[in-house]
Amino acid sequence: MTLHKEGKATLLIALAGVLAVYAILRYFLPENDLIHGLWLFASLVIMGLVLQFFRKPSRPLTQNPNQILAPADGKVVVIEETTETEYFNGPRRQISIFMSPLNVHINFNPISGIVKYFKYHPGKYLVAWHPKSSTDNERSTIVVEHENGKEVLFRQVAGAMARRLCWYVEKGQNVEQGKEFGFIKFGSRIDIYLPLDAKIHCQIDDKTVGGQTVIAEW
CATH class of the missing domain: 1.10.287 (Helix Hairpins)
Structure with a gap:
């Protein structure tokens, strides 16, 4: 470590x-x-x-093209079907992971692929579990296209204590599953939006390990 x-x-x-x-x-x-x-x-x-x-922490790199890995350490607080309005403008399956100040705050690519979209949004600093934190808080949105043509959106969301989002990707970049894409300073959350046909492998209150825990499969 x-x-x-x-x-x-x-x-x-x-x-x-x-x-x-x-x-x-x-x-x-x-x-x-x-x-x-x-x-x-x-x-x-x-x-x-x-x-x-x-x-x-030192973690072995885990890669499987059929799996979607947790992008962060923390606790699963949301699993629901919702309408994603920034990029897809349609229904997706949302999974949200809350990171407390005690968690590792490194963020990991859930899949391998090409970054098709990136945008940083300045915003508020509502508590991370607030219903509007995903749309009103400071946040960064990343969309990666998998080799199978499917796209996954994941979003860093700042919280009441988190005052700085860090990211290491840009549009057009190739990223590898399980490797770092960013860091959030002081407790916050990561939202991930999956296709509706993805098979979910996590439940509310599950504890995740970033880059290791399988949260879904294609």
Whole structure:
């Protein structure tokens, strides 16, 4: 397990912050060992939280052209038929995965194929489970066309705490199933829109592992 590249700047800022506070405490309260000890403990907790949030686990690459993998670690909170209005303008099967601050926040390609569509939308920061978060919040939408001609849309959705979406794909790019396509800083959700004939292999409240858990099949 290593530190994800998106966490390096945050780690340095956190380290500088805790050292600055400690220097101030040492200057104004040089003899107060209790305060110094409490801040040392708090500093370890803060640095530990940053490290665990930006952790990058080592996972074997799993690829199967008949399977659709979970794009993120988290909990399945939505499985429903809906009308997708940004790209398909028609009925699709939606699966939504909620990521808490304790989850790995790397996002993984659910299928291999060619990126046919990408668009970033600035927006609000409603809580990730709000019904309108998928259409009103800051979000990025990616559509990948599989070699079988079917298309899958997946959407990064910012939440009340998530203030930065990161993505590493662009239109026309070839992507591989199970490899990273992005990162979301601080709890949020991923929505994935599948063809209606896809066979769903997950249930509400299931825990998923990004790039590993099979959520559907063609």
